Amino acid sequence: MPFVRIDMMNHMPKSLQKEIADAVHSALVVTVGIPPDDRFQIVTTHTDNLIYDPGYLGIVRTDNIVMIEIHLSVGRTLEVKKALFAGIKDRLVDLDLRGEDVMIHLIETEPVNWSFGNGIAQYAERMPVHLAAQ
Amino acid sequence: MPFVRIDMMNHMPKSLQKEIADAVHSALVVTVGIPPDDRFQIVTTHTDNLIYDPGYLGIVRTDNIVMIEIHLSVGRTLEVKKALFAGIKDRLVDLDLRGEDVMIHLIETEPVNWSFGNGIAQYAERMPVHLAAQ
Amino acid sequence: MPFVRIDMMNHMPKSLQKEIADAVHSALVVTVGIPPDDRFQIVTTHTDNLIYDPGYLGIVRTDNIVMIEIHLSVGRTLEVKKALFAGIKDRLVDLDLRGEDVMIHLIETEPVNWSFGNGIAQYAERMPVHLAAQ
Numbered sequence: 001m002p003f004v005r006i007d008m009m010n011h012m013p014k015s016l017q018k019e020i021a022d023a024v025h026s027a028l029v030v031t032v033g034i035p036p037d038d039r040f041q042i043v044t045t046h047t048d049n050l051i052y053d054p055g056y057l058g059i060v061r062t063d064n065i066v067m068i069e070i071h072l073s074v075g076r077t078l079e080v081k082k083a084l085f086a087g088i089k090d091r092l093v094d095l096d097l098r099g100e101d102v103m104i105h106l107i108e109t110e111p112v113n114w115s116f117g118n119g120i121a122q123y124a125e126r127m128p129v130h131l132a133a134q
Numbered sequence: 135m136p137f138v139r140i141d142m143m144n145h146m147p148k149s150l151q152k153e154i155a156d157a158v159h160s161a162l163v164v165t166v167g168i169p170p171d172d173r174f175q176i177v178t179t180h181t182d183n184l185i186y187d188p189g190y191l192g193i194v195r196t197d198n199i200v201m202i203e204i205h206l207s208v209g210r211t212l213e214v215k216k217a218l219f220a221g222i223k224d225r226l227v228d229l230d231l232r233g234e235d236v237m238i239h240l241i242e243t244e245p246v247n248w249s250f251g252n253g254i255a256q257y258a259e260r261m262p263v264h265l266a267a268q
Numbered sequence: 269m270p271f272v273r274i275d276m277m278n279h280m281p282k283s284l285q286k287e288i289a290d291a292v293h294s295a296l297v298v299t300v301g302i303p304p305d306d307r308f309q310i311v312t313t314h315t316d317n318l319i320y321d322p323g324y325l326g327i328v329r330t331d332n333i334v335m336i337e338i339h340l341s342v343g344r345t346l347e348v349k350k351a352l353f354a355g356i357k358d359r360l361v362d363l364d365l366r367g368e369d370v371m372i373h374l375i376e377t378e379p380v381n382w383s384f385g386n387g388i389a390q391y392a393e394r395m396p397v398h399l400a401a402q
Contacts, residue, residue, distance in 0.1 A: 003201070003203070003239055014182075017183065021185055035190070037187040037189060037190045038187065038190050039185065039186065039187040039190070040185070040186050040187070040201065040237065041184075041185040041186075042141055042180065042183060042184050042185070042201070043183040043185070044178075044180075044183065045183075071203075071239060071241065107241060109239065109240060109241050109242065110240075110242070112212050112215055113215065113239055113240035113241070113242070114238075114239045114240075115219040115223075115236070115237065115238040115239070116190060116191050116193055116237055117191070117193035117195065117233065117234040117235065117236060117237060118193060118223060118233045118234055118236070119219045119220040119221075119222065119223025119224065119233060119236060120216075120219060120220075121212070121215060121216050121219055122191055124212055124215075124216065
């Protein structure tokens, strides 16, 4: 259910791109509790068309910035979201990236808004009726 | 009003890419009832940076996966959403794609959040006041 | 906090791409009141995979179309949104683009859904508790 878009500069090595994607997914599994096989990600690299402020909120960013956009179902608590942000940052720091270069934002959508194949709204079928019918 | 991002691997022929975009739009027109000329889509192809689980929810996916992200105004019922998912799947199966390779998710936004040109919030102008002002 | 995706055809000169990104950001600062250094944008150019209707709502569009997707925190009024749409359009017209070729839509998300670095939900920390906890 999370659908993740990850954008970064194209000087990042291919192997690191893959490791970053793995790290983001691992954090989602551990902190949000999504199933390990619930994984859908798109990594896109850019030349000079990825624009960021190098100091907003006092955070010093570099061209190693990783922009992570996560679409997921509504309902996660603030604590879970904080754990997700920290979990992604920690894993990217383990890849020798800087914590300051990790930008994340979440877009929440209803469970019934997902179809994982075969034209079926899988989460509507298995949700309580009062939620599925929102 | 729907704004659609379609992502797939770059081995998909150009002609098929266009047919997929046509099919997604056709399903939106028939099932959601949008005007035929309300069409805005971006198709992006990827090399190895499109990541998917080959078996989540028991659905067997291949590199012919098509990831479809649809931004549309809030308010469609679950029945309409189900019809949309099925309608897209049916049309892609007609193009000899596998139903299992059709992944869709919807992001809903307010009608007043759209401007189709000239810097005007067209749907605010023509919506009932109590909806437009929300 | 706004995260902006700007898509256009690849015949647009690099210098114009940058000016368009600058213009969109300027409009956000002036009309929405975001800090000037709160800037995160991705500009992507396309060959034939950017699809638009040339006449929806009676607006004549050309291949110079600019599709602007803005993710921002919830809570802006209709008046602010209208000012934003007009502000972007005016600035792109100043770049000799046509107002008809400016398509914009907004995706709203909660303030707690943003992390600008270091794995922290910065807007949760500085928001009133009743808002941050939602």
